[in-house]
Amino acid sequence: MDYSFDNLRSVFGFLLLLAIAWAWSSGRNRIPYRTVAIAIGLQVGFAFIMFTVPFLRTALQSIAAGLGVLLQATGEGTRFAFGYLAGGPAPFDEVNPENNMILAIQILPLMIVVSAIAAILWHWGILEKLCQGIGFVLQRTLGLSGPLGLGTAASIFLGMVEAPMIVRPYLERMSRADIFLVMTAAMATVAGTVMALYITLLQVTIPEAASHVIVASFMAAPAAIAMARIMQPPEPADDAIQKEVPPPKLYQSTMDAFARGVQDGVNVFIFVVGMIVVAVALIALTDIALAAWIPDVDGGPVTTGRLFGWLLAPFMYLLGIPWEDCVDAGRLIGIKMVLNELLAFIDLSAIAEGQLAPRSRVMLIYMLCGFANFGALAIMVGGLSAMCRSRRQDFLDLGLKSMWAGVMANLLNGTLLGIFLT
Template identity: 45%
Template sequence: MAFDGIRGLLGIAVLIALAWTVSERRTAFPVRTVLIGVASQLALAGLLLGVPAVRAALAALAALNGVITALSRATEAGTRFVFGYLGGGPPPFEVTDPGATFVLAFQALPIVLVMSALSAVLWHWRVLPVVIGGLAWAVRRGLGLSGAVSLASAANVFVGMVEAPLLIRPVIARLSRADLFLIMTVGLATVAGTVIVLYAGFLQGTVENPLGQILTASVISLPAAALIARVMVPADPAAAAAEDAVDADAAQPYAGTFDALVAGTEQGLRLLLNIAAMLVVLVALVDLVNILLGQIPSPGDPLTLQRLLGWAFAPLVWLIGIPWGEAVTAGQLMGIKTALNELIAFQQLAGTPNAELSERSRLIMTYAICGFANPGSLGIMIAGLTGLAPDRRAEILSLGPRAVLAGTLATLMTGAVASLLA
């Protein structure tokens, strides 16, 4: 265990070094930025996972895992009414294979609609603005970011990576390149509240208190993302700060509760369709790649993209605390999350046999794959940001691949921190 702790610290150092090797500016190494970022993440992780009182409070979230069941049942009532047996209702025929009756698009994904509508209502009732404003204050004080960037970064933990920049719409076009990249990185290194319940549902029985774990992972990834972003695209002291006169509580887009409910449902529908479409395309492309790779002779099992990604990520997941005997399996999960998306990775994690991943490794990988850093999410983010700042389209496009790399390194850092406290 002592060696595992040392390995986790080594992993953090290696991940930061990797970010520095692809940094845009080869000036002096940003020692102060790194120390503040690492200290902030370790302190936040220590508070959330190491302080008994806070751990007890997070454990209380286990009771909220019953909310997952309640929301799923409520959503199923709606899907049964609209889609019949495809949405979980009784089939009008004899079922010989119960597993074959599960239809992801009609039985799992619709919870995104419900969560999006509830999030919009909570925003209108000023519950989310208060929570986001408090976190933004902590981010600003802890990491020394501007108010606008702190607000957008904090919002990413609770709302989508497209919706969060809307809170700073008045200043988004004036953000420095470093601040724009930081917001993109945080958006790709966290997950939105609209899908947290969906992912927690997949992980029921896989890790303890999945709702609390995913929420904690998303919060802990925020300082890691800010650190990696500042290392890869350092702030320019000469750049004017785009202050700051942006208030989460002031951004009130809804005329009333019913308007919030309708608008939230419409936003959720777009998100659901995006998720479903990306799943169809990405799974098809991976299968096509696997068909081509299968033509290459290889010892043992046929060569697949998943096997290649497992080999590629194995050293990195070993560095963040996964035993070497489990590193290829964990590396495949990290590869699936990066090449496809985190939804499929969480599904694969839930279905991985206990013999291939220990309980501790499952917990570490829950933290490591908890982020949107993949090509599909990047496309959604680029579409949203270029709509807000069309004059900066070329810059946003050029920063996109770097943001995916930065988001991946940040979630790996979060996995390494989780390994220190697991």
Template identity: 40%
Template sequence: MFRIENAQSLLGLVVIIALCWALSENRRVFPWRLAAGALLIQLLLVLGLFGLPPLRAVVAALGQGVEALAAATQTGVAFVFGFLAGGEGQPYDVANPGALFVFAFRVLPVILVVCALAALLWHWGILKAVTRAFGLVFEKTMGLRGPPALAVGATIFMGQVEGPIFIRSYLARLSRSELFMLITVGMSCVAGSTMVAYATVLKDVLPNAAAHIITASVISAPAGVLLARILVPRDIAAEQSEPLETGPDKAYESSIDAVSRGVSDGLQIALNIGATLIVFVALAAIVNGLLGLLPDIAGAPLTLERILGV
């Protein structure tokens, strides 16, 4: 039976596109062909990832792989931090097993392992082939030039920093619209390291959380391209004046070099995430403290969580 909630996604689609058009730098130029292509890609991805049993099995296997990766990471964490990492072997009676889940020991270390594996898979050519395949799809269906298409494909798996780094030699020659597009896609997708962190946190409350996050990140890339092109329309003259060809890929000296540099990159990401969480949670607590000075509303204190929930 049809429910009004079923139209929520469709309504959101129309409202967001209309809002971006209202804020566009040139409302007379709307990328109709790009909009059709982006929506078609999203539709095919959703139907394929959720409707085709082989692809659905692949996504489910990826979800199981994420859980196995998190479990393997805990082995390394337990070796370094001992009982502080949680799990078995606690030197005292545990009254609240849930308290053993410490974000710094259970989530942030996974980022290190994922970054190391991503660098290794890139060096072996596996991730490179997948990224190029996605880049080719975006190039052919959405009219992107080669390097930006490659960066968009890399952003899906590597995140908003690593994606543009793959084409750093071309960044100075990209048009303003293309640079804005890369930033938008970077903010719309979920980096592989953060993806695994989310899945680790949500696995006990959301079945197959990793599969949902992977699917959301993949289908968000064409959406980011479309909304960026609406806000800052494509400058065809600027792109024709700066021809681009795909250049050399990011390279590592060896497998050990890939793992080492991946760990180094992951450490920076993990530290940034941990520090950002500390600051933003503290800021939220400050806001809640100030809101607590106001009278109760609907029988309960006013909080930032209630405001954002509404």
């Protein structure tokens, strides 16, 4: 394989992100460098094992086919409920059938189905055992407490509120450093509910999108641990292992899991639809204002996306993105941080195949694959405050910092891939 200067810049970018985290640390003399090094090793190990172990690679590649079946099944339900709006036979002649795709009806309902299935799998113990297994690995390698390892592992599959809910009985006794780690993990990962959605959006232009999105979410857990321990290291008096108590039972029966999974999925669906409508409207308002105040540049109007691209392009170049792709990369990262990662993924899926280098496209999947944005931060802090009111001030104090730690954990993932991708 032929490596280039882009790979060398990714090495520099990886070290740069760690240096930024170190500069932002609340206690540089307390940073547990061994824990950070092992976490980065696990980050590399997750990617290496899942991409090279034959049966795991086969499993990852088969997920795309499984999601196709799941999307087809979801389509049956949406067509039954919404008729031709969901792709059923139209009661009129179609003039432009290529424009018939309705995101809110034909794609987003997949989140509701995945939410219900995930709830059932959790109640049956399948998903819970998987989280406990990953949590055990994190506990034995990094010295995390059982609850902390379980909460971090749950973030790979559950949402930014649901994952901390697993460790709700421990929140009141957790140190600030451990609370920060839980919050950072929730910001750096994505839930299975939207993971399937991202894969569906991307697999048209990226055949192995399923593999990359899943590996990115797994890698985000140790990356979040590394960033959290650098930026908010434990105090000397912090107890590493807390008293173990059984995690809370989330569902009473399979039917309860099904009903609540559907309800949670509907809540996420409504929130996502509302977020898209408002975010796109705000972008349009900003673009209208910019067009009125600023003359055209290079033959085109100055837009929010172009501003993000111009501002972040030098930083993306330092992380290993080729210069010709840096404006697009900066625009997507800006949209992800300020607005929503779903909008960034929709935008990424719409970029033509020849407009973005394959290496840049894959790196961006890893950089975008996390909840860290201002809207998600508000939801997480609100949910945590409702779970444990006595630690509300800690959640508020650490919230913004945890969001930036989540952003840097995602960038660390993408930059790590950039070191090895040709």
